[in-house]
Amino acid sequence: MKNVTMADVAEHAKTSKSTVSQYLNKRYEYMSENTRKRIEAAIEELNYHPNSVARSLKQKATYTVGVIVANILHSFSTHIIRTLETEFNKQGFHTIICNADDDPEKERNYIEMLLAKQVDGLIIFPTGENLDLYEQMKDRDFPIVFMDRKVDAQAIDTIMLDNHKAAELAVDRLTAGNYRKISIITTSVIRNISPRIERIEGYRQALQKYSLPVREDYIKTADAEHLQDVLRELFEMDAPPEAILAANDIVLVEVLKYIKEKNLSIPDDVAVIGIDEVPFAAFFTPPITVVEQPKIEMANLAAELLLKKINGQKEGGSPTVHRMQPNLIDRHSC
Template structure:
């Protein structure tokens, strides 16, 4: 069985000290000549050296690993955020472990416990809201944690999320500007008071009131994804069906578009549509879809910055805050 190559062997091959090899491995090149770097690189390649991550972790008391628990990886928003978070942590020398909770608190609990057992240096969580005791324990232990997309009332944990009231307002304003007054909103289930969904409904109501339009309860619908086709059937069976539909997220938008196609309804002639969250096909769908976008890269950058600050901070009692980023409307032809 081949023995593991050591830093000492790399140093001897490259004719440098072990500390110089260590600096190279940690990407600290400031006091290292180009020829030294090249010799170390050549020695590593010749000897087929691989750093001992476990030994490094024990020595530096860090695993250089963070966990990300996403509520539902099917959302285009989630995959865009994850890609940006992974890039950010890779640039900072960290690996990430991605877990998908499927909006199930028990699954989220299992992942949190598993990641803590693996001694990750911190967590970014899109919280289900169903594990308050675990969130509180991490907070009390000063364990580095950042919430993404959803806030948990009563917990002082750094949180990065969208200004959801503004997102709904941008959509309602666009509908009204195009002379649509009978406006419906559909979101996925709010059974656990998932903050983006609740806040988008609140923003929708406030925007209607600002325009002097009535808030009609029959136009406000929430349901699990598999029930949305039935919700749409009920909406269009109303004596006054909506002229416009605000889809609260990309999963709802896809269900709305399926219904329109299946029932030969033309967008925007029969009903106008705006979705919150950009989707890959929005610009070339027929007609191209108006959407409210989230600044996913900026949100990922902020979450990375906040978690790294906690990981590196000696002051574990730093002030926490909710950081809300601003949405944008991309006007196309669906309203």
């Protein structure tokens, strides 16, 4: 069977190869509506499939981007990935998704693999441990955007939440409900992962704002598999907390699981508030108050910044940490 070429499509549509090329690149402003419909019909009738390898060689681009998430189990990560894939697809880009499991070695392997595949750009939720690789990409002006986490040693455009504000909103809501013994629980901070550190800092600052004591034994961090042990320690204290701030969705699930297993009542026995909206929060009994991240806006901005870099559009000034504002969704758990 004969290979259908762009020239065949152009001849069938009674137009030029360059116009067909513009159509394939979605530059419809360069042709009339009638020409566009003729090309569309010719492609369908001839069953034409563009040669992506030849296109990549000619344009020195693969029309592929890589996204490396730190932990795909986070609801936040899933929403970001979904939005990024949609936005890049609109622009004719394929997206390769990799899950680093918060493991610097896995992250390194994925970065090297994606660079070997000659992706046009990367969005990374960085572990913060592969400074040499980040520096190499920055030095060669490779398009890269960090998401959710900043790496202080690297001047790379970064999209992340105002984590101090998120924790402050949570403490504001709890103190408004006359809760004074407030605990914060987050996943491990062993590698100083910035959102976790910043949320604890914001919690401390908010307590100080209300002249409440900062009790170190109310600040708990642990890997996900040890969170039940942490909760048991908290509730076996002589003065257990009246309220818990779950600093991410994984922690929130473990908190609610513990409360259910111990037949505790929310908010009568303990109030609960989480950072990150999750699908079940509105339907839980009682519905859970959360501080929501603007996930879609964050993903759209990351896609916009990366596409500008891929297209060679230089931004004025130094790379920026773009802080997005959280929003409190007030329900009935506190």
